[in-house]
Amino acid sequence: MTEFIVRGAPGTYICEDGILGRLEEHLLSLGYGRILIVHGRDSWKAAASYFPEFQTLKADFIEYSGECSLAEIQRVAESSIQADAILGVGGGKILDLVKAAGQVRNIETVLLPTAPSNCSAWTPISVIYTEEGNFHRFDIHSRNASLLIIEPQIMLEAPTAMLVAGIGDTVAKWYEADVQIRQLPEKTAALAISHYTAKLCLDELIEHGGAAVAAAERGELTARFVKVVETIIMTGGMVGGFGDSYGRVAAAHSIHNGLTVLPETHSIQHGEKVAYGTLIQLILEDRWEEAEKLAVYFQQLGLPISLRDMGLSDISDEGILAVAEKTTKPGETIHLLKTGGVTAEEVAQAIRVYEKHQTIVQ
Secondary structure, three states, X not given: OOOOOOOOOOOEEEEOOOHHHHHHHXXXXXXXXXXXXXXXXXXXXXHHHHOOOOXXXXXXXXXXXXXXXXXXXXXXXXXXXXXXXXXXXXXXXXXXXXXXXXXXXXXXXXXXXXXXXXXXXXXXXXXXXXXXXXXXXXXXXXXXXXXXXXXXXXXXXXXXXXXXXXHHHHHHHHHHHHHHHOOOOOOOHHHHHHHHHHHHHHHHHHHHHHHHHHHHHHOOOOHHHHHHHHHHHHHHHHHHHHHHHHHOOOHHHHHHHHHOOOHHHOOOOHHHHHHHHHHHHHHHOOOHHXXXXXXXXXXXXXXXXXOHHHOOOOOOHHHHHHHHHHHOOXXXXXXXXXXXXXXXXXXXXXXXXXXXXXXXXX
């Protein structure tokens, strides 16, 4: 086994109605006197009314430019020179940006997600893109956030599509962790936790996902909605937190990365592309029955189950091959599927065969 490091959780985690009213109290208790708040335009609209007026704490604000890129990470890091911590308010890319800038500056981070679209708030990882929105790499940081706060009402007010995307991203946790962990002759305690929480992600979302989406569409804050939000953020984050490289990503996320070579996919939610990637991973594993069962569930929630569903019905064979080539670049986690790795042609063929099958079924 390669070096194995557990970074299981943020220093403090709170999910509670009205928690932002006590934000200053929690920040001061961590010894912060000045913070830099990084936010997006939409994310600040979502969160601003929940923020308290700080009485003692000093706060500076900076708006996110639209991409978690190396240049943007450097800009935020330089803007935080006077801060004791950086607080991120927004979706996965903003939170990843804040974590990366905190790593550059070697200061603490505080995360306030405004949508339940992925587990970024829990993990010490940043997915980094080019300025054009193409996947570049992902970095694993030396520590988790010092504080993670979830205000359930903000989550409820987020677009329902983000909740659906979060479910797609989190269902993949099981398939990507299981394909690696089940091959190990022995599981350490941490790997057993990772494997268990990966399965818990799938089970909880299959049982409660539909009800949570319905609650979001009604604008009703229910226990099942909160359970699904916490499954996406906390339980999903624990899979990689305790499983390290064995619990993070495999083929589904590599296929997501491959899809980013197509500019028309940049507006598609991360979790939607991962959901499609999960189906293609199952085809690569020759698990057609499981893929078909999962596709039915995805379709019920409104997740894409074909290229056509993502608006890519006119993609050429050259386009499919370009996706496959990026998916299988050296270092991509799809190669964890089997000894010797996976070729671009194998991925392209899996997509072609699966898409032809979907055309027949639909």
